[in-house]
Amino acid sequence: MKQSQLFTKTRREAPKDEVSKNAQLLIRAGYIHKEMAGVYDFLPLGLRVLNKIVGIIREEMNAIGGQEVHMTALQDKGKWEATDRWSDKVNDIWFKTKLKNDTELGLGFTHEEPLTSIMKDHIRSYKDLPKAVYQFQTKFRNEARAKSGILRGREFLMKDLYSFSIDEKSHNIYYAKAKDAYMKIFNRLGIGDQTFVTFATGGSFSKYSHEFQTLCEAGEDLIYIDEKKKMAVNKEVLNDEVLNDLGLSRAELVEKKAIEVGNIFSLGTKFSGALGLNYRDESGKDIAVNMGCYGIGPSRVMGTIAEVWSDDKGLVWPESVAPFKVHLVAIFGKDTASGGAGKVRQAADELYASLTAKGVEVLYDDRDCSAGEKFGDSDLIGIPWRYVISEKTLATDSIEVKDRKTGTVEMKKLK
Ligand code: ATP
Ligand code: MG
Numbered sequence: 001m002k003q004s005q006l007f008t009k010t011r012r013e014a015p016k017d018e019v020s021k022n023a024q025l026l027i028r029a030g031y032i033h034k035e036m037a038g039v040y041d042f043l044p045l046g047l048r049v050l051n052k053i054v055g056i057i058r059e060e061m062n063a064i065g066g067q068e069v070h071m072t073a074l075q076d077k078g079k080w081e082a083t084d085r086w087s088d089k090v091n092d093i094w095f096k097t098k099l100k101n102d103t104e105l106g107l108g109f110t111h112e113e114p115l116t117s118i119m120k121d122h123i124r125s126y127k128d129l130p131k132a133v134y135q136f137q138t139k140f141r142n143e144a145r146a147k148s149g150i151l152r153g154r155e156f157l158m159k160d161l162y163s164f165s166i167d168e169k170s171h172n173i174y175y176a177k178a179k180d181a182y183m184k185i186f187n188r189l190g191i192g193d194q195t196f197v198t199f200a201t202g203g204s205f206s207k208y209s210h211e212f213q214t215l216c217e218a219g220e221d222l223i224y225i226d227e228k229k230k231m232a233v234n235k236e237v238l239n240d241e242v243l244n245d246l247g248l249s250r251a252e253l254v255e256k257k258a259i260e261v262g263n264i265f266s267l268g269t270k271f272s273g274a275l276g277l278n279y280r281d282e283s284g285k286d287i288a289v290n291m292g293c294y295g296i297g298p299s300r301v302m303g304t305i306a307e308v309w310s311d312d313k314g315l316v317w318p319e320s321v322a323p324f325k326v327h328l329v330a331i332f333g334k335d336t337a338s339g340g341a342g343k344v345r346q347a348a349d350e351l352y353a354s355l356t357a358k359g360v361e362v363l364y365d366d367r368d369c370s371a372g373e374k375f376g377d378s379d380l381i382g383i384p385w386r387y388v389i390s391e392k393t394l395a396t397d398s399i400e401v402k403d404r405k406t407g408t409v410e411m412k413k414l415k
Pocket of ligand 1: 110141143150151152153154156157158260261262263295296297298299300301
């Protein structure tokens with residue numbers, strides 16, 4: 001893509017009402033636009049990053065047998081009354097709306113109820129299980145505080161997978177697979193080293209649930225980590241009994257701020273029981289399906305990467321999620337300052353064409369502006385590899401290659 005064609009512009013100053021680093025950087029670099037607190041638009045660069053994150057998650061969900069669907073945001077009150085989750089007293093994060101005839105509807109904040117209902121049409125016998133179904137979908141949550149940029153949206157993207165098994169034993173096998181898949185995802189997203197599997201309360205159907213917590217000063221959660229064992233517990237379960245159970249010792253644990261990037265949970269028969277999702281076993285008996293749910297917020301993950309991988313100059317995207325792999329920055333000499341077809345422009349155009357033809361994703365800064373402005377923008381946008389082409393580099397038939405992460409500079413021959 002040619003930068004002269006990109007409609008977004010960078011800006012020097014962050015918006016005054018934005019306190020979080022992720023949103024400040026992402027807005028300044030033109031990745032996102034703020035509609036209001038907790039509500040953000042994804043612009044071309046931002047959407048490219050979000051889609052890369054989604055792509056990685058999708059591959060790993062497919063690898064554990066997930067089947068992708070896309071469910072509705074509008075929610076039928078009856079299903080949520082059946083599980084006692086409709087009332088604002090039980091759940092105060094609902095956004096609700098009404099039809100013209102006054103029928104109440106909700107905007108989904110999660111999707112256990114509607115998916116359990118869908119599965120009732122399709123699961124009949126033990127032969128139909130296990131199954132796993134997932135989606136990437138916009139969730140709505142009336143969050144009390146929304147000061148963390150895209151880490152905490154009131155409207156945000158979630159990947160939610162739900163598993164359906166014959167019993168707890170079979171569920172536990174799938175749950176372990178999903179847990180592994182989650183760590184694979186965070187490794188591929190470039191935040192594996194900072195991300196801890198964190199034991200949290202399990203609800204009524206299992207001893208623990210697991211959160212995936214990425215160490216970060218911007219995090220809203222406090223976790224207690226054992227660095228050597230790469231394990232952590234959250235505040236709710238920090239007690240002698242749990243530590244004993246997990247073989248952890250309080251003296252070894254360090255308190256850290258962290259961002260919950262993912263959460264997996266055993267649901268047992270809570271939803272299948274309430275909504276009547278049963279299967280028929282070999283003896284002809286109807287039994288409630290055993291369920292699990294597995295969430296990741298791709299938009300929160302994007303904000304987390306922006307927090308973890310940035311410096312005083314701007315964003316530093318890991319290659320796996322960067323909007324482009326190469327930022328080709330052409331420094332036009334005097335002969336091309338007027339936009340004419342000078343030597344540098346010609347060489348840069350050719351390099352852009354040949355890289356693109358090879359399938360390399362390139363953002364080509366072909367704008368007529370100063371070198372200083374181009375380098376500043378390039379640091380801010382944070383593409384992993386910067387290729388500089390100028391009269392000076394062409395004198396040796398070379399380009400300058402700079403690694404955004406390490407700052408290492410190398411000259412490479414053009415041919
Ligand atoms: P939190 O405790 O941070 O409010 P949660 O426990 O309510 O999150 P879950 O219901 O487990 O979140 O949602 C699954 C995943 O969706 C989370 O792990 C997180 O990655 C993402 N997520 C949850 N709430 C938000 C939000 N408001 N904005 C962006 N992502 C979110
Ligand atoms: Mg959670």
